[in-house]
Amino acid sequence: MLGExxxxxxxxxxxxxxxxxxxxxxxxxxxxPEERIAPAENAxxxxxxxxxxxxxxxxxxxxxxxxxxxxxxxxxxxxxxSKDKKPDYVGKQQFYPTRFDIDISVCMSxxxxxxxCPFEAxxxxxxxxxxxxxxxxxxxxxxxxxxxxxxxxxxxHPTEASEVDARLAEEKAKVVAKAKAAEVxxxxxxxxxxxxxxxxxxxxxxxxxxxQD
Amino acid sequence: MIDKADQIFVLLQxxxxxxxxxxxxxxxxxxxxxxxxxxVFPAIFALTxxxxxxxxxxxxxxxxxxxxxxxxxxxxxxxxxxxxxxEDVVPSTANGPVHFLAPVGLVVAVFMGFAVxxxxxxxxxxxxxxxxxxxxxMGASTEVSVFMxxxxxxNKYSLLGAMRAVAQMISYEVVLLLSxxxxxxxxxxxxxxxxxxxxxxxxxxxxxxxxxxPWGLAGFVxxxxxxTAETNRSPFDLPEGESELVAGYHTEYSGFKFALFFLGxxxxxxxxxxxxxxxxxxxxxxxxxxxxxxxxxxxxFSKLMMSIFVFIWMRGTLPRLRQDQLMNxxxxxxxxxxxxxxxxxxxxxxMGEGLLRWIVCSAILLAAYIIMGRVAMVRKxxxxxSYRYAE
Amino acid sequence: xxxxxxxxxxxxxxxxxxxVLLKNLVHCALAxxxxxxxIALLFLSLDAQFAGFVxxxxxxxAVAILIVFAILLxxxxxxxxxxxxxxxxxxxxxxxxAVFAVMGWAIINSVNAIPQLAAVPHVTVHxxxxxxxxxxxxxxEIVALLLTAATVGAVIxxxxxxxxxx
Numbered sequence: 172m173l174g175e176x177x178x179x180x181x182x183x184x185x186x187x188x189x190x191x192x193x194x195x196x197x198x199x200x201x202x203x204p205e206e207r208i209a210p211a212e213n214a215x216x217x218x219x220x221x222x223x224x225x226x227x228x229x230x231x232x233x234x235x236x237x238x239x240x241x242x243x244x245x246x247x248x249x250x251x252x253s254k255d256k257k258p259d260y261v262g263k264q265q266f267y268p269t270r271f272d273i274d275i276s277v278c279m280s281x282x283x284x285x286x287x288c289p290f291e292a293x294x295x296x297x298x299x300x301x302x303x304x305x306x307x308x309x310x311x312x313x314x315x316x317x318x319x320x321x322x323x324x325x326x327x328h329p330t331e332a333s334e335v336d337a338r339l340a341e342e343k344a345k346v347v348a349k350a351k352a353a354e355v356x357x358x359x360x361x362x363x364x365x366x367x368x369x370x371x372x373x374x375x376x377x378x379x380x381x382x383q384d
Numbered sequence: 385m386i387d388k389a390d391q392i393f394v395l396l397q398x399x400x401x402x403x404x405x406x407x408x409x410x411x412x413x414x415x416x417x418x419x420x421x422x423x424v425f426p427a428i429f430a431l432t433x434x435x436x437x438x439x440x441x442x443x444x445x446x447x448x449x450x451x452x453x454x455x456x457x458x459x460x461x462x463x464x465x466x467x468x469x470x471e472d473v474v475p476s477t478a479n480g481p482v483h484f485l486a487p488v489g490l491v492v493a494v495f496m497g498f499a500v501x502x503x504x505x506x507x508x509x510x511x512x513x514x515x516x517x518x519x520x521x522m523g524a525s526t527e528v529s530v531f532m533x534x535x536x537x538x539n540k541y542s543l544l545g546a547m548r549a550v551a552q553m554i555s556y557e558v559v560l561l562l563s564x565x566x567x568x569x570x571x572x573x574x575x576x577x578x579x580x581x582x583x584x585x586x587x588x589x590x591x592x593x594x595x596x597x598p599w600g601l602a603g604f605v606x607x608x609x610x611x612t613a614e615t616n617r618s619p620f621d622l623p624e625g626e627s628e629l630v631a632g633y634h635t636e637y638s639g640f641k642f643a644l645f646f647l648g649x650x651x652x653x654x655x656x657x658x659x660x661x662x663x664x665x666x667x668x669x670x671x672x673x674x675x676x677x678x679x680x681x682x683x684x685f686s687k688l689m690m691s692i693f694v695f696i697w698m699r700g701t702l703p704r705l706r707q708d709q710l711m712n713x714x715x716x717x718x719x720x721x722x723x724x725x726x727x728x729x730x731x732x733x734x735m736g737e738g739l740l741r742w743i744v745c746s747a748i749l750l751a752a753y754i755i756m757g758r759v760a761m762v763r764k765x766x767x768x769x770s771y772r773y774a775e
Numbered sequence: 776x777x778x779x780x781x782x783x784x785x786x787x788x789x790x791x792x793x794x795v796l797l798k799n800l801v802h803c804a805l806a807x808x809x810x811x812x813x814i815a816l817l818f819l820s821l822d823a824q825f826a827g828f829v830x831x832x833x834x835x836x837a838v839a840i841l842i843v844f845a846i847l848l849x850x851x852x853x854x855x856x857x858x859x860x861x862x863x864x865x866x867x868x869x870x871x872x873a874v875f876a877v878m879g880w881a882i883i884n885s886v887n888a889i890p891q892l893a894a895v896p897h898v899t900v901h902x903x904x905x906x907x908x909x910x911x912x913x914x915x916e917i918v919a920l921l922l923t924a925a926t927v928g929a930v931i932x933x934x935x936x937x938x939x940x941x
Contacts, residue, residue, distance in 0.1 A: 479799075482801075482805065517828040517832065520828075520832055524836020554837065574900050
């Protein structure tokens with residue numbers, strides 16, 4: 172009671188006061204909006220669509236399978252499927268979305284659309300400064316606003332993006348290997364067929380060829 | 385040259401007054417002094433609010449306000465504009481005239497207290513024989529306006545806050561008065577100018593400030609505690625604690641009336657610090673004998689700002705005291721210790737010069753502090769629960 | 776009799792009248808506070824600094840608070856609707872006038888009894904202090920005893936409530 176507690180407390184606050192001028196750990200204020208803290212690696216705000224190459228329309232990974240539209244709990248995704256197809260990252264022909272709208276005033280950032288997407292096409296963005304005075308149109312993001320490049324994905328979620336890239340590259344390698352194996356098998360089968368048919372068929376083959384001259 | 389810097393305000397006053405005919409010179413001099421007080425102390429109040437917010441921020445590991453002006457020092461101007469343009473909301477069941485007069489009474493009483501503070505050499509507005517008594521009389525008048533504010537709002541919480549504030553102020557008023565009586569005993573006069581002049585002597589390079597004596601140190605500590613409680617300042621700010629009573633007795637005040645309460649509270653803090661400086665810290669006298677070349681008003685205001693800084697420091701450090709803890713502390717520890725301090729002062733006075741009185745007085749005060757700290761502040765022992773039913 | 780005296784007297788009398796004529800009890804208490812302030816100003820105008828400031832300190836700072844506490848703790852703020860005149864007010868006025876007449880006669884006679892000095896002696900606080908512990912030490916000690924008794928009584932009354940409940 173003799174007052175030493177008070178004096179110790181006052182010494183501590185004096186240390187805080189003096190230290191706040193010199194060391195960063197005693198003054199942890201970040202003066203927003205001049206300074207910003209970088210968001211954490213696994214921060215998530217609203218979804219965005221990933222595209223691979225320079226052209227966002229051609230490289231869009233989304234194939235309009237509409238799984239995310241069905242799984243979204245508040246139903247904030249609206250997808251229109253295309254009539255024609257375009258090749259995806261392994262060369263297979265896929266549909267693509269002609270309209271992909273997300274209403275971010277409804278989206279609750281649950282990440283279910285990311286979890287169910289089989290094509291690694293939709294991922295979570297970290298941008299939160301999306302306030303606008305247009306309550307309806309300004310908060311409805313369309314395909315062009317949602318499409319962001321793979322490089323951007325690497326910037327905001329480096330480890331995740333590397334993992335996704337590794338997986339996609341693996342898939343592609345498998346597909347390429349299969350195609351190559353198929354090609355090799357096909358050429359081998361063709362060569363076999365050619366040698367089988369070539370031997371007994373050569374006299375028959377020469378006559379029509381000669382007859383046609 | 386040094387004298388001129390020291391007396392610059394007095395010379396300015398004389399020069400301005402010399403333009404008037406002789407009959408009007410005395411009232412004009414007083415009027416100039418009043419204008420000086422009304423301009424200087426609210427300016428210090430504005431500075432204090434910024435220092436408080438920035439100081440508290442730094443103590444709490446954050447920046448204070450830093451958007452308005454360089455490092456936020458124009459914040460009081462923004463606050464003034466805000467409080468002037470806010471709507472003046474008066475509850476419909478409130479007592480009109482009393483509700484209006486409460487902040488007025490507070491500010492008037494507090495401003496009157498500045499009239500007797502010796503701000504520098506020859507720089508007192510009114511040099512009264514009973515200056516100290518006048519100051520305390522004005523301090524006592526603030527209690528009535530606090531009560532008026534709380535009662536007229538027709539709000540249970542305001543009334544509770546006002547009652548608590550008044551009870552606290554009365555309890556600590558006794559301590560305030562008794563700790564200053566020790567100073568008066570040694571000086572032999574109630575006049576504040578004489579008290580400062582008595583402290584303006586030096587042995588070697590050390591001044592004769594009363595805080596450097598054992599009874600003076602004890603008295604100063606008690607005075608500081610009582611001053612913190614008188615002005616409802618943390619850790620004694622239960623009457624205006626935001627988490628307990630919304631804002632206590634000034635809940636129902638908005639806009640400029642609230643600004644007047646704020647002004648009144650901070651000015652009371654400034655004037656009580658000024659009195660403490662005058663009584664114990666030597667008023668306008670310099671701390672070391674070779675520093676007397678600096679103007680006297682500079683020393684007074686530096687000591688005042690140091691006291692304000694200590695107030696802010698305490699606010700940032702200590703948690704709030706509960707009402708019963710507060711009152712216990714006042715009546716069971718601070719008051720007996722102050723009475724003992726009076727006795728020790730008398731002992732000091734009549735023991736004659738020398739080392740003996742230093743040792744005896746320090747020993748008595750230290751022993752009493754330790755004993756009373758351990759014995760007098762007995763905690764309530766909680767027995768089995770007893771109930772009181774309303775009749 | 777100067778203008779200042781009449782002004783102060785007007786304030787005091789107005790405060791006193793308001794204290795008995797106003798309906799709301801707390802308003803009456805505040806009017807009494809104004810009357811106290813007026814008396815303090817009268818003391819100051821007679822150059823009795825100590826008396827004036829002690830009047831403010833004690834009466835306005837403590838007695839007025841005591842009165843309002845007493846009002847709030849006993850009656851609350853219920854305002855009687857039909858005014859505060861009791862049926863026997865005429866008797867009250869008669870008694871008050873009688874007391875006032877006796878006091879006025881005593882004061883006027885005492886003014887004639889005191890010899891008019893050429894100059895009013897300037898009483899300093901020092902003189903008051905010397906008188907208090909010199910010739911008036913017995914009243915001082917009796918007042919101190921009275922205050923102690925009051926404090927002890929207050930503590931006993933407050934303690935008895937808690938003790939009685941337990």
